[in-house]
Amino acid sequence: MSDTHTLYATSPEAIQSSLAALLGDRADAITVDRGEVTLTVRSVNYFEVMQSLRDAPVARFEQLIDLCGMDYQTYGDGGREGPRFAAVVHLLSVSLNHRVRVRVFCPEDDFPVLASVTSLWASANWYEREAFDLFGIVFEGHDDLRRILTDYGFIGHPFRKDFPLSGHVEMRYDATRQRVVYEPVSIEPREITPRVIREDNYGGLH
Structure with a gap:
């Protein structure tokens, strides 16, 4: 009972x-925030x-439960210094009931590269x-690194902040050619900023 x-x-x-x-010294930082450990x-x-x-034995993180990319280009209103891209991994130790978040930055922004951990956790494959x-x-080191959510003819990476x-x-679908075709996008890019109108004393504020 006490061990449990x-x-x-x-x-x-x-x-x-x-x-x-x-x-x-293999760890750059290990922090605790809101009850969660980030390495x-x-x-x-x-x-x-x-x-x-x-x-x-003191870690025993048997499961990789999530891995995602991050783009810090506009983080903190663009005032952040350092590498742009990172991977964030969430690990779970079933035997010790521990969780940890691991963050690793890609050294190059133009061509972001990290080591694959699929040989350690098979669940990292699709992530x-x-x-x-x-x-x-x-x-x-990933055995089959190809797109998984976007179409084969997709150009670029849609979660980048500058996409x-x-x-x-x-x-x-082109009926004449009887096949799917790809063409330059025909929508004119624009940015819409909502117009906010406040009446005098709106919400009781002066």
């Missing part, structure tokens, strides 16, 4: 401390750190394909 209680009562601060001891690592250490998180499709992050809302190409 201890297992499920471990605090985020205790997880933070054990991960700091395990990873040492930030450099891309050069990413695969080795993830392997330690899976195999080390990495999604991050490649939507953000253009290349996962080195146009109307896209680059549009698809339609």
Whole structure:
């Protein structure tokens, strides 16, 4: 009974401390916010750190439950310095009832590349394909890195902050050629800003 209680009562601060001891200078930062532990690592250490998180007795993160891309181009109204693209991974230890969020930045903005962790967790397969499709992050070592959500003829990566809302190409069925065709998008890109009108003393404010 006491062992079970201890297992499920471990605090985020205790997880933070054990991960700091395990990873040492391979961890750039380990923070606790809103009861959640976030580990930030450099891309050069990413695969080795993830392997330690899976195999080390104090970690035992058996499951990768999510991986997504991030684009920090306009983060904080564009005032942020540093790499633009990152992958964020959520790991779960079933045996220890621990969770951790791992964030790793791609060293290059023009051609973002990270190591694949599909050899550690098979569940990373489709998640990495999604991050490649939507953000253009290349996962080195992935056996089948191709688009998963957008169409085969899609151009660009639609979750990047600089991707146009109307896209680059549009698809339609051409009855004459009896096949699907791709053409440059015909919608004129525009940005609509809602007009806000406030009457005097609106909402009782002066």
